[in-house]
Amino acid sequence: MKNEIVSLSLGTDSIIAIIGIVVTVLIAVIGGIYKIVTSTKKYELTENYRKELLQWYTSVVEIMIRIIHSMESQEFFSDEFQSQKTEMLSRLSALTEIGRFYFPNVIKGDYFGHDKPSAYQGYRDICLEFLVYFYNTALKSVDDSNVSVLWKQERNFTALMFDVIEPRKRNRDYSKHLGLTIPKGQAIEDFIYENPKNINVFRN
Incomplete structure (x- = not known):
């Protein structure tokens, strides 16, 4: 009878030890799976954001370069091209507004623009500032003398987007x-x- 009690006791200890090992292994496995899932989800969210931002950048830069080349070829200033000119500038203006959702105004705590709608409060992000400056320069141009300025704005805009997307x-x-x-x-x-x-x- 005494031997049976000892045997039962040893059996119980072994079971407890095994359960402890199993629990430890399960925790490790679950932790590993969670880490993989979390890492994968983070990658997916990051990549989706990059793709979305890259699509917006592509639309913007295509319009910018189209405007510059049409200005270099002089067609930008011809009467026959005015409808295309208006369409391109309107598109750039719309894309700049859309850009506010990627690059919201900078709030510095000085209440600048606090009387305006929320999207326009604070200071315009430098990324969008380049687009606004580009738009205004192209709109007022009467010849190709501003081509070099527009190229500078496009390059600065591209450089900023490059740093954000990190190719x-x-x-x-x-x-x-x-x-x-x-x-x-x-x-x-x-x-x-x-x-x-x-x-x-x-x-x-």
Whole structure:
């Protein structure tokens, strides 16, 4: 009888130990799954935001460059082009308004513009400031003398969007989460160094 009690006791201890191990393993597994799910969800949300922002940027920059090139070719100032000119400027203005949802006004706590509707209170974000300046410059232009100014505005706008979307980090994320092989960065010097005959690609 005494041996049976000892045996039962040892059996109970073993069961408790096994349960403890199982619980520990389950916690670890659940924690690992949660970490993976959370990481995946974070990646999806980040990528969705980048895609949405990139779509907006694409629409904006296409209009900007179309305006610049039409100005360079002088058609921007012709009577026959006025309807297209109005359409492009209207589109840019609308996209600037949409941009307020990505780049809301900067609130500095000085109540600047507090009497205006909420979307217009505070100071316009520099990203949208470039678009407004571009719009006003194009609207008032009577010749192509402002082309260089418009190019500067477009480049500054693109640079800001580049820093927000972070294409290099985006490529690394693609490589990590999707198992894609991202081409290594290569400048023209690297391209020619790799094979001197590559210089012929850039010759007539």
